[in-house]
Amino acid sequence: MIILIFIVSGLIILILSLAFTGSQTPFVDTPGAPAVGNVGEDVRLGCRFRPSGPGAEPADAVSVTWERAGLSGVVFRYRNRAAQLQDQNPRFRDRAQIFPGLLPSGNASLLLRRVELRDAGLYRCSVSAPSGRGTVSVRLRVAAYSPLSFTLKEQNLTAEAQRWYPKPSVSWSDHEGRPLNASRRFFNNSAGIFRVVTTLLDLVRYDDTYTCLISNDLVTSVSPATVTERGVTARTYFTFNLSPPLMPLHLVFIAPLHLGAYYLLT
Incomplete structure (x- = not known):
């Protein structure tokens, strides 16, 4: 019985010590x-x-x-x-x-x-x-990540990013979030960094917005582009995947770093 009391007392002291230590900054x-x-x-x-x-x-x-x-x-x-x-x-x-x-x-x-x-x-x-x-x-x-630049030629919309690493995936959606068909080309330099060129396969309509998403394990860019008869207005937003797998992402607006590109942090 005495031995049991000592064991229980020791466990209580250990638990309290760990709790106190964990609470310290x-x-x-x-x-x-x-x-x-x-x-x-x-x-x-x-x-x-x-x-x-x-x-x-x-x-x-x-x-x-x-x-x-x-x-x-x-x-x-x-x-x-x-x-x-x-x-x-x-x-x-x-x-x-x-x-x-x-x-x-x-x-x-x-x-x-x-x-x-x-x-x-x-x-x-x-x-x-x-x-x-x-x-x-x-x-x-x-x-490596960079914002997209858009070009419009005869209602064909093309987006290009100069620097991405690791190799990303590319997808497009319309203003209602429906997926769109597009071509994707990747050109890597001697350092293994990719230039990404992607073009919508369907003709775009004026005054509609199309979103290009580029993503790898570390970074995601979301680039909504509004097409008008005068050209394309677009911006790129970045999020960083900083959480362990299966953990949710929390986005916090940081600040615009340059014209047309915004960075967000998880």
């Missing part, structure tokens, strides 16, 4: 959704830590190290108010940086410039500060 975490980089563009990998107080963490007392799983050397290291890049992996030379001015507020995020397909992988952010120390992992996925 980690010293280092990654805010927001996982990152999807667009080939050739910049991407930010989020890393935040708990400073002693609002803006109270002295930058010269904070050390930040970013590493990439499977690669030797560091992606970026900051210590004693300066970048320490003696052991930086050559792949990231002149492409990685943090923002020392944001360290007092607990922001140790990494900016990775001119993203390449081979940059995809698991990154680790380690922070040491007077208020504590800790590590968090951040997964970067890399795709």
Whole structure:
């Protein structure tokens, strides 16, 4: 009986300890959704830590190290108010940086410039500060995606996207969501990135809207195009598939990045 009491007591203490630990905010975490980089563009990998107080963490007392799983050397290291890049992996030379001015507020995020397909992988952010120390992992996925441009010739509507990776699927629908027949052509360059050209097989009608959807495992673009006698008016909206399989997508409007293209985040 005494042994049973000890076992039960131990289990209760363990459960309470796990519950208390799980309720604590980690010293280092990654805010927001996982990152999807667009080939050739910049991407930010989020890393935040708990400073002693609002803006109270002295930058010269904070050390930040970013590493990439499977690669030797560091992606970026900051210590004693300066970048320490003696052991930086050559792949990231002149492409990685943090923002020392944001360290007092607990922001140790990494900016990775001119993203390449081979940059995809698991990154680790380690922070040491007077208020504590800790590590968090951040997964970067890399795709190539670009908005569609439309051309209208004798009521034949063609859409073209210059850059997609991985190879996407293409579909069309009318203003009521009914599927339409279309041709699809893919041209890949030496880097394996695809140019997509697709044309509706039926003649379009003026003042109707036709939607072209291009999608792969990482990115989906939705491009409604309204056809008039004066031409085509269209915009492209992007969503990123950041959730594990079988998990629902949640779309949040972010901001227009350039004329005719809008980016949304799951």
